[in-house]
Amino acid sequence: MGIKRIGVLTSGGDAPGMNAAIRSVVRYAIYNKLEVIGIFRGFTGLINEELKELNHRSVSNIINRGGTVLKTARCEEFKTEAGQMKAVESLRKNKIDALVLIGGNGTYRGALALEKKWDIPCAGIPGTIDNDISETDFTIGADTAVNTALDAIDKIRDTATSMERIFVVEVMGRDSGYITLQVALAGGAEDILIPERRFNLEEMCHHIVEGNLRGKISWIIIVAEGVAGGEDIARQISEMTSLESRAVVLGHIQRGGIPTAKDRILATRLGQAAVDLLLGNWRRKAVGLVSDQIKVVDLEEAIKPKELAVDNFYRLIRILT
Numbered sequence: 533m534g535i536k537r538i539g540v541l542t543s544g545g546d547a548p549g550m551n552a553a554i555r556s557v558v559r560y561a562i563y564n565k566l567e568v569i570g571i572f573r574g575f576t577g578l579i580n581e582e583l584k585e586l587n588h589r590s591v592s593n594i595i596n597r598g599g600t601v602l603k604t605a606r607c608e609e610f611k612t613e614a615g616q617m618k619a620v621e622s623l624r625k626n627k628i629d630a631l632v633l634i635g636g637n638g639t640y641r642g643a644l645a646l647e648k649k650w651d652i653p654c655a656g657i658p659g660t661i662d663n664d665i666s667e668t669d670f671t672i673g674a675d676t677a678v679n680t681a682l683d684a685i686d687k688i689r690d691t692a693t694s695m696e697r698i699f700v701v702e703v704m705g706r707d708s709g710y711i712t713l714q715v716a717l718a719g720g721a722e723d724i725l726i727p728e729r730r731f732n733l734e735e736m737c738h739h740i741v742e743g744n745l746r747g748k749i750s751w752i753i754i755v756a757e758g759v760a761g762g763e764d765i766a767r768q769i770s771e772m773t774s775l776e777s778r779a780v781v782l783g784h785i786q787r788g789g790i791p792t793a794k795d796r797i798l799a800t801r802l803g804q805a806a807v808d809l810l811l812g813n814w815r816r817k818a819v820g821l822v823s824d825q826i827k828v829v830d831l832e833e834a835i836k837p838k839e840l841a842v843d844n845f846y847r848l849i850r851i852l853t
């Protein structure tokens with residue numbers, strides 16, 4: 533018995549480009565004679581049967597919109613056996629044969645639970661600004677988030693140089709220094725603090741004071757939110773260097789906005805691949821992009837910690853300071 537009707541959901545933190553992925557899944561699935569059910573608010577909506585059949589037109593004019601038209605949520609109930617049971621009942625009752633799940637690590641863990649414990653065919657699409665999913669070079673939303681943060685950092689540089697100050701800019705990435713590394717290189721930041729690399733604040737302050745004695749007047753230091761609060765770091769730097777420091781927390785603006793071309797194209801390609809994956813009866817898989825080729829990858833592998841090329845990037849940031 534083949535797959536006739538699929539569900540699509542977005543879960544966890546939204547990421548720009550998720551809508552382009554939804555559009556691609558819906559239209560490519562319909563092209564392949566599948567019915568598509570939109571599941572609202574991720575696993576929460578699956579449990580509560582917040583479902584709606586989607587057609588070609590349901591996804592008109594969303595390719596350029598940030599966020600997710602399906603809404604999203606972080607669902608504690610789904611982590612329990614009882615929650616999963618309700619979700620599976622909802623799938624059976626509504627005759628949904630398989631799922632496309634767009635999200636990050638938590639979403640993938642949910643997909644794996646549905647596959648392993650409840651035998652539901654699932655296809656994962658990596659969507660998170662953190663770019664912390666393994667087995668894919670990029671996740672949907674990361675490029676847009678980096679560009680959004682970079683735009684802010686460029687503006688901060690204007691005031692940093694004009695007022696001769698140190699700016700500590702806190703960017704998103706609870707457990708990942710991806711955004712930090714990218715914007716630090718692209719924005720010409722002086723230093724970074726990321727979860728993947730031990731740091732020594734005293735040493736950093738020593739460099740700052742040395743630079744100041746040579747005539748350097750402004751600094752931009754990027755901090756990944758998972759390491760420390762930007763405010764706290766700025767205060768410590770002020771105390772240790774006697775130079776004026778300010779903190780800027782970029783926060784959730786990094787999750788919004790018009791997706792870049794790169795994110796839309798990635799999302800569109802991955803959407804098609806996820807539907808193909810289900811049609812091909814692959815199990816416990818996700819899709820990813822490796823060296824610009826779309827790949828089918830193991831969900832199990834995809835949730836393993838992702839290696840960041842920290843050392844090379846960090847070295848370059850320091851050399852170019």
Ligand code: F6P
Nearest residue numbers: 544545546660661662704705706
């Ligand atoms: O979705 C990823 C992310 O934006 C992380 O970078 C961040 O740590 C987290 O989500 C914030 O989550 P919330 O919006 O639930 O506070």
